[in-house]
Amino acid sequence: MTGVQLPRPEAQAGSVRTVIVALAANLGIALAKLAAAFVSGSSAMLAEGFHALADTGNEVILLVAQKRSEQPPDEDHPLGHGRAAYFWALIAALGVFVSGALLSIHQGVEELIHPGKATAFTLTYAVLGVSLVLESVSLLRAYRQLRQEATDFKREFIEYVDLSSDPIARAVFAEDAAAVVGNVIAGLGIGLRQLTGSAVPDAVAAVLIGLILGYVALELARRNGDFLLGRRAPPSVHEQVLHVIATQPGVRRVTELLVTFLGPHQLWVLARVEFEDRLDGAGVRSLVRTIEQDLTRSSRYIARVDVTVSPGPSAVQPADASPPFPGAQVRRGSNPGGPR
Numbered sequence: 001m002t003g004v005q006l007p008r009p010e011a012q013a014g015s016v017r018t019v020i021v022a023l024a025a026n027l028g029i030a031l032a033k034l035a036a037a038f039v040s041g042s043s044a045m046l047a048e049g050f051h052a053l054a055d056t057g058n059e060v061i062l063l064v065a066q067k068r069s070e071q072p073p074d075e076d077h078p079l080g081h082g083r084a085a086y087f088w089a090l091i092a093a094l095g096v097f098v099s100g101a102l103l104s105i106h107q108g109v110e111e112l113i114h115p116g117k118a119t120a121f122t123l124t125y126a127v128l129g130v131s132l133v134l135e136s137v138s139l140l141r142a143y144r145q146l147r148q149e150a151t152d153f154k155r156e157f158i159e160y161v162d163l164s165s166d167p168i169a170r171a172v173f174a175e176d177a178a179a180v181v182g183n184v185i186a187g188l189g190i191g192l193r194q195l196t197g198s199a200v201p202d203a204v205a206a207v208l209i210g211l212i213l214g215y216v217a218l219e220l221a222r223r224n225g226d227f228l229l230g231r232r233a234p235p236s237v238h239e240q241v242l243h244v245i246a247t248q249p250g251v252r253r254v255t256e257l258l259v260t261f262l263g264p265h266q267l268w269v270l271a272r273v274e275f276e277d278r279l280d281g282a283g284v285r286s287l288v289r290t291i292e293q294d295l296t297r298s299s300r301y302i303a304r305v306d307v308t309v310s311p312g313p314s315a316v317q318p319a320d321a322s323p324p325f326p327g328a329q330v331r332r333g334s335n336p337g338g339p340r
Contacts, residue, residue: 047206054100082263097217104210115199139176
């Protein structure tokens, strides 16, 4: 049966605004940090310049991810393009972040081996101070969006960030948090260099900034790769969808049920159902349409429903024993909820 496509949730529009705010902040920050690094000769400042460039490139790719994931289904992609968000977010994590991490670590190691002179400390502090303010504003924007979504889904903030199916808001929050920490580390490294006259603290700060970038890159890549492969919904969503289908008059049993992610905040329900013998062909078709319509009406996060007649006698087992599945959340009540 043909699935029903629903409009995308408002959360994705919020993600675009969050990316644009972060992009505007990081573009200016990257240029200022690179200029300050050139004047001062600070390795930590240069590493922060690489960091800001990585963030800027990442946000450009995230905007591409958002645009691609919004494209409607076509002949070659009948399930839509929702998972494109995970693909492009994965490319951003592996390409942009990792390159920034490697450049920062290389600069720190190079400074340790061949230390140079550092000057213009006042300029570096000024640039780091302004950067810290701007990146804190961007971080606050991402935090407010995620906190509101966490509140809507009745989840703790940290838990929601970790399990959210939205790769864009999660990436912006992670990169802004890393940027704020990076500014503090760079400031400490430069300050210790000014006090001691040694290039070691400055170089160590550059290496630490690179390690932070690398950690963020690997974590985002792991999470996006997981959803790109087709993450299934948590057992709580599975059980509520099963309840809606199994309690329909005329349904004998549900022999197979899969609830997986099509993209951020989008679920695909595939059900194989055994119907009562009293139903003729027209009755079965009518009941299938009713099931599809009830599920799509019950939750804006169910983007597609496909129900087929089961040829087998086996029944779906309860999913209570399954481990919690990241990226989705249901509202308490009789109707299925949706992914985060």
